Amino acid sequence: MAVRRASLYKADLRTDLTQSEHWVEGGLITAATLPDYARARLAAARALPRAGLLHHRFALPLLDLDCWFSEPRLRQLCTERLAARGDGEAARTHADVFLLDGTLPGWEAPVLWDVRQGFTSRDFETALEREGLRGFYHHEAPSWQFHDPDARTGVHSLPEPMAIPPWESGSPLRLFLHWTYARMGLRLTHAATLGAGTAGALVVGASGSGKSGTTLAGLLNGLSSAGDDYVLLETGAEVTAHAVFRVFKQDDAGLRRVGLDAAAIGSKGLNWHGKHEFDAAALRPEGFARRMRINAILVPKVARLPRTRIEPLSPGQAALALAPSAVLQLQGDMEDGFRFFAGLTRRLPAFRVHLSEDPAEIADAIGRHLMQGVALAG
Amino acid sequence: MTQLRTDAAYHVNNRIVAENFDDEMVLIDVDNGIYFSMQGSAAAVWRAFETPQVPASACAELTAELTEPDRLSVARLIHELAERKLIVEAEAAPPAPAGRLSRFAATSFALPVLGVFTDLADLIAIDPVHEVDDQAGWPVRPASGDGQA
Structure with a gap:
């Protein structure tokens, strides 16, 4: 099973070697290009015309979270799963998260990670933290989650409309919430x-x-x-x-x-x-x-x-x-x-x-x- | 499995996060998701490597006043610390001068106990940004991997 999955993934890699060559040498993300790619995705999300996106403000504990979706089912999932804060409770801060997939006109599909490089999760984390960023890469349906704590902005770049990691169906946005709340001391x-x-x-x-x-x-x-x-x-x-x-x-x-x-x-x-x-x-x-x-x-x-x-x-x-x-x-x-x-x-x-x-x-x-x-x- | 080199200096792996409690130390290797508990004299042995030490010399110094079985328990622990990468070779760092470590007293020595927990290692193993086998690609680890349980 592991071998089959690995070879499928390598086939994906070959297919995508030409993708986004303007971006990074070889068309794949490496440790060296990861922070730049993260910043560019965050900037691209912020620059998208909001009129083409679905908006929902989540009144969460101590936080107003404005989410911008390209997919209505994902917005629906988030509204069903997240718990609103109690009446009379106020937000201490505000954050934005964009959840955008490659079928959205004007949004580039996620570029793949170069698995040919030896790398550890700690190195991945360190490369982003050095630049004041946070991130996560999901390989199965390759997607990126990037977060800029200073700007309180995150982007989840998805290959397909509902291609979130499967374990996030019950707790969508959990990494963005984790990173945002961590900055608040929570x-x-x-x-x-x-x-x-x-x-x-x-x-x-x-x-x-x-x-x-x-x-x-x-x-x-x-x-x-x-x-x-x-x-x-x-x-x-x-x-x-x-x-x-x-x-x-x-x-x-x-x-x-x-x-x-x-x-x-x-x-x-x-x-x-x-x-x-x-x-x-x-x-x-x-x-x-x-x-x-x-x-x-x-x-x-x-x-x-x-x-x-x-x-x-x-x-x-x-x-x-x-x-x-x-x-x-x-x-x-x-x-x-x-x-x-x-x-x-x-x-x-x-x-x-x-x-x-x-x-x-x-x-x-x-x-x-x-x-x-x-x-x-x- | 990492083998202990008898001629090299070792120090605590700075990728290990540790917290001390009254009777126990809890440590996490955030690279592979394995976590540990140390009881008895284990934490004191590990912390002896906060400055680079040649394992055999450190063991001799720490256990100078102990019985042979107790001395062997410390030696075995030091080997396991290296195998689990709780201590790693100190590249280019000279070992600390001898005579700086506090000897265990025979009357109060408690056998070192290292608990190893691998139940969360899968959380890290599914992370794609791991070392991968050159030929097979992800998720196959290289044959010379880190000996993760």
């Missing part, structure tokens, strides 16, 4: 959340740890949540999680465990990872929190115990569960991100949650634990 974080009363917790862990299942069990059994995959973290006198995406993900077995099925959640089919994506804010509106105070870190573990058991976890073990995943899931600003999450695990108490198999019991145990924590702290 962190888009790979974590779920659960809340009870005025207390809340980050729910973190590797794939298969029970993170999403625990969050869905909580949402359906009286707890609140601001997201099951990515949330925005704001640290100050308190730690606050803001909902950025309104979509939850769960596979068929996970839905069955909480008494749901694909029809009940209005699933449109499985995503690239074999999971259904569904609107948590529609499934249980009163449980979907726009923002939540975070008092603790929970690290679930599938244990199939008769009753859920919660025990303290050291900051180092909490950091192992949170920081690597949070840093590696979102390219760019990795060192700063690692320090941010390490600081968070020193600041918040962490707990291992050995799960039972009863969603209601799990929710009850976590809810009581969070409320007791607030009572003790108070």
Whole structure:
């Protein structure tokens, strides 16, 4: 499979060797030409006549994001997935993102990366960061995401109208949001959340740890949540999680465990990872929190115990569960991100949650634990 | 797999990001997505290489007061640090003068423990801007790759 994919890709390369030769020698992007290519794509996006684009302003937590689309289905996806900030909350800044594909008149299709060069992701990142830029390249349907934090402008250059990386269907714009929020001193974080009363917790862990299942069990059994995959973290006198995406993900077995099925959640089919994506804010509106105070870190573990058991976890073990995943899931600003999450695990108490198999019991145990924590702290 | 050269100086890989906690150090190699935990004396051994050290000399100095089994545990760790690229050859940098490292005390020495976690390495492996095999192209890694788990 890998060999077939590699040879297909090399065939693509040959086809495109003549593309954009005005751009870079050989028609391919290299480490040396990457920053110039990024700046040119950003400038070209800004120079496009706006009348030919579809516009949508997303009122996100602490941010007004103006997006300019060449494809209406992509705009629709973003409007369905992103969570609006709460009433009465204000934006602190504004940013623009252009999502443009090669079928748009006047927009050049993405130039390919020269895979003949040995290169590492860190070098890629460094080449752009030296120029004050951020970026990501997706090879399967070659596309570029570039971001200029100073200008608060990003561009996603796509080969086809809906050729976003498949893992972004549930969390579109996530890299642009990550880069924009990072500049604001905030962190888009790979974590779920659960809340009870005025207390809340980050729910973190590797794939298969029970993170999403625990969050869905909580949402359906009286707890609140601001997201099951990515949330925005704001640290100050308190730690606050803001909902950025309104979509939850769960596979068929996970839905069955909480008494749901694909029809009940209005699933449109499985995503690239074999999971259904569904609107948590529609499934249980009163449980979907726009923002939540975070008092603790929970690290679930599938244990199939008769009753859920919660025990303290050291900051180092909490950091192992949170920081690597949070840093590696979102390219760019990795060192700063690692320090941010390490600081968070020193600041918040962490707990291992050995799960039972009863969603209601799990929710009850976590809810009581969070409320007791607030009572003790108070 | 990277082999430890006995005649070369090594220092901590500056591509590793590390944070220290009370009882543990957590480290990430952001190039390949592998992350690590260090417990016991492991972090102290790794940090000894913050200035370039010849591994055998550093090991002898750190473990001068330890028993043979404890000394071997440190030696094995230093080999693994090199294999995992947590320490790398210090190009053109001379080793630090001997006698500058703090010796482990036999009474308080804790065996070094290095935890290696590869579950997130796929996140980086799907990144296209990796080293590629000259003939096969992406995503085939070169045969002399970095030994990623």
